[in-house]
Amino acid sequence: MADEEFLAGYDPRAYDPVAITVDVVALTIRDGRLHVLLVRRGGPPQAGQWALPGGFVRVDEDLPQAAARELTEETGLLDRVHLEQLGSYGTPGRDPRMRVVSVAYLAFAPELPDPRAGSDAADAAWVPVAETTELAFDHARILADGLERARAKLEYTPLATAFCRAEFTIPQLRAVYEAVWGQELHPGNFHRKVLSVPGFVEDLGMTRQRGSSRGGPRARLYRAGDARLLHPALLRPTTPPRRA
Amino acid sequence: MADEEFLAGYDPRAYDPVAITVDVVALTIRDGRLHVLLVRRGGPPQAGQWALPGGFVRVDEDLPQAAARELTEETGLLDRVHLEQLGSYGTPGRDPRMRVVSVAYLAFAPELPDPRAGSDAADAAWVPVAETTELAFDHARILADGLERARAKLEYTPLATAFCRAEFTIPQLRAVYEAVWGQELHPGNFHRKVLSVPGFVEDLGMTRQRGSSRGGPRARLYRAGDARLLHPALLRPTTPPRRA
DNA sequence: GCAATAGTGTCTATAAGACACTATCTT
DNA sequence: AAGATAGTGTCTTATAGACACTATTGC
Numbered sequence: 001m002a003d004e005e006f007l008a009g010y011d012p013r014a015y016d017p018v019a020i021t022v023d024v025v026a027l028t029i030r031d032g033r034l035h036v037l038l039v040r041r042g043g044p045p046q047a048g049q050w051a052l053p054g055g056f057v058r059v060d061e062d063l064p065q066a067a068a069r070e071l072t073e074e075t076g077l078l079d080r081v082h083l084e085q086l087g088s089y090g091t092p093g094r095d096p097r098m099r100v101v102s103v104a105y106l107a108f109a110p111e112l113p114d115p116r117a118g119s120d121a122a123d124a125a126w127v128p129v130a131e132t133t134e135l136a137f138d139h140a141r142i143l144a145d146g147l148e149r150a151r152a153k154l155e156y157t158p159l160a161t162a163f164c165r166a167e168f169t170i171p172q173l174r175a176v177y178e179a180v181w182g183q184e185l186h187p188g189n190f191h192r193k194v195l196s197v198p199g200f201v202e203d204l205g206m207t208r209q210r211g212s213s214r215g216g217p218r219a220r221l222y223r224a225g226d227a228r229l230l231h232p233a234l235l236r237p238t239t240p241p242r243r244a
Numbered sequence: 245m246a247d248e249e250f251l252a253g254y255d256p257r258a259y260d261p262v263a264i265t266v267d268v269v270a271l272t273i274r275d276g277r278l279h280v281l282l283v284r285r286g287g288p289p290q291a292g293q294w295a296l297p298g299g300f301v302r303v304d305e306d307l308p309q310a311a312a313r314e315l316t317e318e319t320g321l322l323d324r325v326h327l328e329q330l331g332s333y334g335t336p337g338r339d340p341r342m343r344v345v346s347v348a349y350l351a352f353a354p355e356l357p358d359p360r361a362g363s364d365a366a367d368a369a370w371v372p373v374a375e376t377t378e379l380a381f382d383h384a385r386i387l388a389d390g391l392e393r394a395r396a397k398l399e400y401t402p403l404a405t406a407f408c409r410a411e412f413t414i415p416q417l418r419a420v421y422e423a424v425w426g427q428e429l430h431p432g433n434f435h436r437k438v439l440s441v442p443g444f445v446e447d448l449g450m451t452r453q454r455g456s457s458r459g460g461p462r463a464r465l466y467r468a469g470d471a472r473l474l475h476p477a478l479l480r481p482t483t484p485p486r487r488a
Numbered sequence: 489g490c491a492a493t494a495g496t497g498t499c500t501a502t503a504a505g506a507c508a509c510t511a512t513c514t515t
Numbered sequence: 516a517a518g519a520t521a522g523t524g525t526c527t528t529a530t531a532g533a534c535a536c537t538a539t540t541g542c
Contacts, residue, residue: 003340006288012261012342016303020262020334020345044250059260059343063334088332088347090264090307096247097254099303101264101345103332171494189532191495196530207494210541216493217539232530415521433505435522440503451521454513460520461512476503 018099022066023054025146026107029163034129034179039121045096051136067105074115074124082108082162086146094138106146108162156233158200161224169219199227262343266310267298269390270351273407278373278423283365289340295380311349318359318368326352326406330390338382350390352406400477402444405468413463443471
């Protein structure tokens with residue numbers, strides 16, 4: 001076959017070198033606020049700068065696998081973590097070392113313990129997204145894209161449950177929406193709406209042991225349902241007829 | 245500064261070679277049916293197989309620029325063509341030559357003339373998506389992802405207008421939706437709905453010179469409005485409460 | 489007791505879809 | 516003349532949001 005002959009004479013090193021990295025925008029909710037996982041770069045380039053966790057893709061390692069590895073290196077196990085591809089960033093010069101195309105991933109995690117610094121990170125921490133300032137490379141742009149994707153995904157998918165533990169209450173789910181969308185929602189209407197979407201949540205027939213810290217009845221417990229899309233969707237409120 | 249010192253000693257060729265390609269899922273409407281641009285591979289590997297147009301990203305070439313170049317090589321100028329990133333595909337072994345990560349782009353184009361074969365393609369053609377069979381590499385998967393993205397995008401963005409010429413009628417716009425979604429829509433309801441979305445289309449105050457080929461009044465002409473998102477969205481009908 | 493909260497009821501405005509209808513055009 | 520099409524009117528149903536209200540809990 002012609003292919004075999006061709007491949008035998010093919011030299012991959014005859015072309016200009018490029019590199020593939022993965023970067024992860026890992027989001028979680030802490031104290032009712034949206035946080036992103038950041039690492040402080042341990043080595044050059046841009047040592048000391050905050051950046052998204054990430055690194056070079058290894059040989060024979062699939063892209064989602066590389067993203068999961070980078071995430072576990074910082075956070076430990078990633079049970080119940082949602083991981084999806086966000087997009088790729090490959091503008092020439094975005095990394096001073098060489099031509100680097102980074103495949104960015106977006107992760108939604110329930111509340112996790114403080115991260116440990118990975119192999120080549122001086123430090124790692126969950127940082128409130130409202131307080132992130134400068135980031136290395138083009139990571140600010142990647143983070144912004146990830147946040148917008150997250151906000152949109154909550155509208156038409158049940159992925160808000162990925163920010164919760166296995167068992168959660170409707171008010172807890174509402175806190176997720178409020179943190180990601182950055183605005184308060186009407187408790188009563190939200191409650192009814194969530195229950196009206198088939199397959200969004202599943203009633204466990206139990207309540208929490210205690211009411212909220214400031215009083216009120218014990219909330220009923222739910223777990224994630226089997227829906228992959230929300231019908232009807234939970235659209236963001238104050239959606240002003242956005243025009244260009 | 246430490247970075248400069250580090251970069252001076254950095255050897256990009258010390259790592260395993262990988263390559264970056266772009267592949268384009270270019271869609272258009274012909275004879276009321278959705279078509280995708282395919283090329284017949286001129287050289288190995290998989291010579292003679294139909295594939296998505298694409299190729300290696302050149303040094304100092306940005307990713308969208310590479311996608312636009314691949315598209316113009318086959319179709320000529322791409323005025324009024326919408327181009328967006330679809331996703332990246334990098335499973336080891338997807339290309340027999342070496343580790344290749346392909347950044348896929350999705351393009352919406354108005355009806356264009358038959359393509360010319362590009363530099364390394366034996367042939368190129370607009371093929372009805374319903375009639376595509378086998379494709380090289382993992383391009384069938386990429387095409388499927390592109391189609392689903394296109395179907396979803398028509399719901400909440402005005403990108404259906406990217407399939408039309410600068411001036412179009414509501415029935416022509418409806419034909420786009422019907423071709424992409426693969427189902428007929430109610431003409432009256434569709435008409436009213438499109439006009440009710442602020443910024444979707446702009447009335448040009450004229451009609452076509454002739455009615456439809458089978459009779460009927462002359463349709464009014466519109467051009468794309470300035471909205472970037474549709475509020476309210478045009479949801480696909482027969483949206484059965486999809487559950488996993 | 490007081491204040492906050494979980495959850496439900498109700499009403500209104502908007503939107504989606506079914507159906508009907510008129511006017512206009514091609515063949 | 517016949518048949519198809521552009522565009523509008525109207526009615527029904529589903530949904531989103533505003534508001535009110537009760538019951539339950541923590542402090």
